[in-house]
Amino acid sequence: LNEEKTFRRFLELFLREMKMPLQESDPLPMRPLSDLVSEDEVEGECLDLCLQHLYKYNCPCSLAAALARATADSMLQTDLSVHHLSKTVEDGAEPFPLKLARLVFNRLFEMCCLWLKELPFHRRPQPYYETSIHAIKNMRRKMEDKHVIIPDFNTLFNIQDQEEQAFFAVFDGHGGVDAAIYAANHLHVNLVHQESFNHDPGEALYRAFKLTDERFVKKASRENLRCGTTGVVTFLRGRTLYVAWLGDSQVILVRRGQVVELMKPHKPDREDEKQRIEALGGCVIWFGTWRVNGSLSVSRAIGDSEHKPYICGDADHSIFPLDGSEDYLILACDGFWDTVSPDEAVRVVSDHLQENSGDTTMVAHKLVASARDAGSSDNITVIVVFLRDPRSPPPTKMLTLKSVRAYL
Structure with a gap:
């Protein structure tokens, strides 16, 4: 429950901070590396934009991962052909223009609004390194x-x-x-x-x-x-x-x-x-x-x-x-x-x-x-x-059956 509270609190603050959705004339919160993104780069670019942006606001790591995934999935299911550049590129892969970044940030914003109403994500209780x-x-x-x-x-x-x-x-x-x-x-x-x-x-x-x-x-x-x-x-x-x-x-x-x-x-x-x-x-x-x-x-x-x-x-x-x-x-x-x-x-x-x-x-x-x-x-x-908690003493060597036999 505590974790859910933390997540909700983050979403509230994040949505308050963000001036969204971004209009055509608005500057992007972050410049992507390249204005040209080909089809096979959409997922990686999208995950990266989301994660970097969320971490800038100190989003909890597992929530950031889940939001980035949901945003990327939503982008990958969208017909992006309307955003293609008109000129074709030699090797057949047609890059998208810069608009991709604006779409990603707006889609991330929508996800956050939806998740604040109903949080679909529960972190599996697993330790992090x-x-x-x-x-x-x-x-x-x-x-x-x-x-x-x-x-x-x-x-x-x-x-x-x-x-x-x-x-x-x-x-x-x-x-x-x-x-x-x-x-x-x-x-x-x-x-x-x-x-x-x-x-x-x-x-x-x-x-x-x-x-x-x-x-x-x-x-x-x-x-x-x-x-x-x-x-x-x-x-x-x-x-x-x-x-x-x-x-x-x-x-x-x-x-x-x-x-x-x-x-x-x-x-x-x-x-x-x-x-x-x-x-x-x-x-x-x-x-x-x-x-x-x-x-x-x-x-x-x-x-x-x-x-x-x-x-x-x-x-x-x-x-x-x-x-x-x-x-x-x-x-x-x-x-x-x-x-x-x-x-x-x-x-x-x-x-x-x-x-x-x-x-x-x-x-x-x-x-x-x-x-x-x-x-x-x-x-x-x-x-x-x-790989283990540096505050606790190192684990003692386990006596294996083999070493016990050797000792005997």
């Missing part, structure tokens, strides 16, 4: 990192028959932020729509990366964009952790205070990557750092169409069963890992938790500051996902 996030532009001219946090994945995609799921990602753009924004808006949507999603999330992640890359390359040629992005994604389903990545953004797992390596970043000087690039007729040259064809310092990415196939869009992925002894995950871009080692990161986190009796709020700020103090001038994004 506590997270700490911090991202800074640092010394760079522009911020080209994007991150995604979906603690309540099942609500956002209206998934009824699956265990608890959560999705966290960091995308580090280069040559512009468009590829990173695109990946942040669409990769999780592409993941859910994979046939293999229910029975093989690892495979589904691999395919989602590939599809996101293919679609962004098309968009880039339509809109004349020259940029790319690395990405690291962690997807939690029940007691299993799935990791997928492209390029040099990384995630580590900390278990009982020790670092567990989950992945190896894709850099051009990695022997297997170097061989793959050379076999395609490319080269890896030292130019302040090892670079593909003397240009990019990562060997895999979403986008970068002018560097394909040397810079490929094939993600690697791995699977880790969790047993409850895991402390947390740290996802971050290379602006962090280039100056802070995994062991150093763990020291920063444990010092912070000790000094603040387990309070996680500022953990990511501490990590970002330590990378900056160590000389990082790059954009820095850090997400810490706590």
